Amino acid sequence: MKVLLVPNYSRPEAMEGASRLAAWLEGEGVELQWAHDKKLFPGRVVSTEGVDLVVSLGGDGTLLRASRIVGYQEIPLLGLSYGHLGFLTAGGPSNMIETVADALAGELHASHRATLDIEVEFELPDGSIESKRSFALNDLSLTHGVRGDMIEFDVAVSGHHIERLRGDGFVVATATGSTGYALAAGGPIVTPEFSGMVCVPVAPHSIRARAFLTAPSDVVEIAISPERHAERLFFSDGQPMDCGPRGVRATVRRGPGDIILLDRSSKSFYQSVSRVFYGENR
Structure with a gap:
């Protein structure tokens, strides 16, 4: 042992x-x-x-x-x-x-x-795109930069466009992470037996935007709008993903192991x- x-x-x-x-x-x-x-x-x-x-x-x-x-x-x-x-x-x-x-x-x-399997694409100073992967037990979060500018982004689930949102950010959490940042942003407390994802907009500039749950096999995609240039940061379980303020897309799916x-x-x-x-x- x-x-x-x-x-x-x-x-x-x-x-x-x-x-x-x-x-x-x-x-x-x-x-x-x-x-x-x-x-x-x-x-x-x-x-x-x-x-x-x-x-x-x-x-x-x-x-x-x-x-x-x-x-x-x-x-x-x-x-x-x-x-x-x-x-x-x-x-x-x-x-x-x-x-x-x-x-x-x-x-x-x-x-x-x-768990979550996260891939974030980000833009380098020369305009090229690179990607980083991350594990998470709790969540992926998208937040604004230090200037506090509003972020504009599209949310899709398994290829189905949900909405273009403006606000402070977005959280994709597991059931375990539902009691963390997702809860603080207004999401529900979810039993650990739930194996899908909890998606919660953070301070959205729309009364229509609501938290929602996905199936375990779904893939959540967050794409930053190119029409609004603002700093945006991605975090995995509260740890920065080291992609700087120019993340352009995040893809989140259930991890291959619990x-x-x-x-x-x-x-x-x-x-x-x-x-x-x-x-x-x-």
Whole structure:
């Protein structure tokens, strides 16, 4: 058995917990690997060869980092909460060892979370077009640049044109990401069992523009209008896609593999919704 630890290096309590967990794992004869501090080594790639379980120690942002390391490989991922909300996590400092022991024994519920496969095309200074691909567990978001200019863009689903929109941007989210930026923009909270996409306009300049859901096999395309020159930025799970302010098109489809998120039961999602968004059990 091999475990990869992904701690939030900026939280002393998460690092203390990771060290305590590492000592216990080594005492149990489990092979251990640490993800590096991405702030110190931003370009370094974390190997997942031979890894059977990934454990994140931090908040939901740390878990999203762990999900990017896993990608489409479907290695089970367990989140331990040392953050603010811990919406995606299964345990915390008080029951850390017990939770990890249950995960190693195969006694936790496995929630299959749909992912996104994102391709963004962008214009280089010489006018040529290049593209970049990205994984996402939560969402792709299109936003305006630092000048705050309104963006104009077309949205299509599987070749069917939906609308030309003007506004601050657009979010294409998974069910997991429905409780993130998409929710803040006015979208619905969606059960993890839903495997399509949640599409939400951000501050649209039209009362007709509404959030909508797609089928799992659909492909969402966002094409920037050439008639309105404004800065626009694309983000994958909140991380810039490094295509500068001249992105011209994004194509989003369901990823070829799910994130297998471990939790206590199939009811964990609704318990988290109650706790985080409705104030129950605080």
